[in-house]
Amino acid sequence: MKRHFFALAAALVAHPALADAPPALTDTETAAPTLPEIQSPRERATLENRILAERLDTLMPQIMQAEGVDMWLLVAREYFEEPVVATMLDAENMHARRRTILIFFDPGNGKPVERLTVSRYGLGGFFAPAWDPDTQPDQWAAVAEIIAARDPRRIAINSSDLYQFADGMTLSQYDRMMAALPAALHERVTSGEGLAIRWLETRTPAETEIYPTIVRIAHAVIGEAFSRRVITPGVTTAEQVQWWYRDRLMQLGLDPWFHPSVAIQRQGAKGMLEGDEVIQPGDLLWTDFGITYLRLNTDTQHLAYVLKPGETEAPAGLRAGLANSNKVQDFLRAAFKPGRSGNEALAEARAKAIAAGLDPSIYSHPIGYHGHGAGPAIGFWDNQNPDPRGSGPIRPNTAWSIELTSYAAVPEWGGQKVDFRTEEDAFFDGKTVRFIDGRQTAITLIPSGQ
Structure with a gap:
């Protein structure tokens, strides 16, 4: 079975979708990224089996010895x-x-x-x-x-x-x-609780190498969704964009691991507008989208703004709101330490964000073979206090969805409180948390066309 491992590097180089993968673990996200080539079922099976062989040969002995089983x-x-x-x-x-x-x-x-x-x-x-x-x-x-x-x-x-x-x-x-x-x-x-968690949460070097391409695919599809190719302001509804995602993934031969979400925040409107609500100029759009590919999952939340006629950028208050969420991301990333519990990371990140004058809610989770993956949770949207599910240790060589929000009053919207949700996939190597294919730091702009 060792031969599978040695052949893995050749497979990664041989296939264009992997050979042209973006640099691994980068904080810089590419605007409107090009969709990588999607592998055929046979190519996927070959790579999946080689990665499985590597995991069984190398990871299994490690976790059994670590757990004393x-x-x-x-x-x-x-x-x-x-x-x-x-x-x-x-x-x-x-x-x-x-x-x-x-x-x-x-x-x-x-x-x-x-x-x-x-x-x-x-x-x-x-x-x-x-x-x-x-x-x-x-x-x-x-x-x-x-x-x-x-x-x-x-x-x-x-x-x-x-x-x-x-x-x-x-x-x-x-x-x-x-x-x-x-x-x-x-x-x-x-x-065998410890064995199961370690097996599922640990990402091998080969998986870490292909993960940027997988996340890049998700980012590219979101880029299509948040564009005039899909959205015509004054015509397209939030629900239509949701089903466009499903149609697009079917065309690509990919699977979602949950039904995509699309919602609208609008000046003067309370909460999130969904379903058959028509997207209008001046709207702040939010999406939550995830795919499964090569057995690994993605989970991403991005924001877009529909420009009003004559506008060339989003209002400053909206831009500042996303920047606030980026700051909370950074506080959370700095809270990662090997052996520290998810609850401890949550408490530290929240304390630093609040001390900085922010209004955060953190609900991050491991990701990998499952979208909401094995390992300690770091908060829940409905519980910002310690939780038994967050009591486990954070370990190196694990992947995470850095999922959170911060709330802020937007002056241009009359001081209306807006929810700046963000989610990006990241990798913890035991020292630092780096985003797998960057993070959104600028709100995507959709021209009104008027």
């Missing part, structure tokens, strides 16, 4: 994949088949981690088949035999009350496993 057992069923197993299936196996059981065993002494599948079907060569139904018809008995033969100190299963990503073992599967397992091994069964 020598056996990890995962169970999924067809069309009912648990979150971790879904990320371990090769690109040709889109779903678990019947009951898919994966077992990782670290024998110690520097020996490779065993990767076994107790299933009727193979998994692309990533896991060694370890069950012959003709010899042992009972799948769970076969699992028990494998475990007993290796005599692990700790048998981790995915069970967690706090994190949905680590709670994939269903009650029925747990009951079947425990019934088959020798009683002497029952006390060795433990939660």
Whole structure:
């Protein structure tokens, strides 16, 4: 399997969409970026499998040793994949088949981690088949035999009350496993919460290298949406732009991981205007948009202003409002420290922003295999206080959506309070947080055409 890793660099160079990727981890966002080339399904599968091989070969031993676990057992069923197993299936196996059981065993002494599948079907060569139904018809008995033969100190299963990503073992599967397992091994069964979170949240060098292209695609599609190619002021509704996103992604062969949001803030109007509201000159537009590509997700919120006739820029109060949100981003980025909890980062960033005279709300989250990814939350839009979900440690080599807002009175709108929402994807290397493909520092301008 090592050959997959060594071939990865060649694959990254060989494909134009990756060879022409923007510089990795830059704070400068390109205005109206060009859409990178989208890979074919076969090209995507090749790259996804190579990255999976690298993760299994290099990351799995690291996290098992870090968590002090020598056996990890995962169970999924067809069309009912648990979150971790879904990320371990090769690109040709889109779903678990019947009951898919994966077992990782670290024998110690520097020996490779065993990767076994107790299933009727193979998994692309990533896991060694370890069950012959003709010899042992009972799948769970076969699992028990494998475990007993290796005599692990700790048998981790995915069970967690706090994190949905680590709670994939269903009650029925747990009951079947425990019934088959020798009683002497029952006390060795433990939660694999730490393993699940580390596996999902950690980004490898190869993933970090391709992430800028993925985020650039999202930025390019937002750039199209916030332009006269899509929006005709006085005609186009917010809802029409939402469905344009869906149509555009279908054309590109990409998937959204949530339905895009588009809303309007308008002088004299309360809150966000949505749905069939027609976009007008003088409106401040907001969008929230995310895609899934090469198994990784993006999550972006940008602002645009529809110029009134004769205007060449957004009102100063709106420009200052976005700058305020950029300042909150910087306070939050500076609060990242390895081992610090999400709650601690939230408290520090909020305190510094408030001391600077800002009115912030921070609700940032990890991103990667899931849009709202595994790892500690940093605030919630409806809770700016410590939360159990933010109690976990911030770790290096993790990706984040720096999602937040700041509120400000806009003089040109008669002192109306405006919500300056922003969200950009970033990477924490253990020392600094850098944006993956820049961040919005200037409100996008849409000509009125009048």
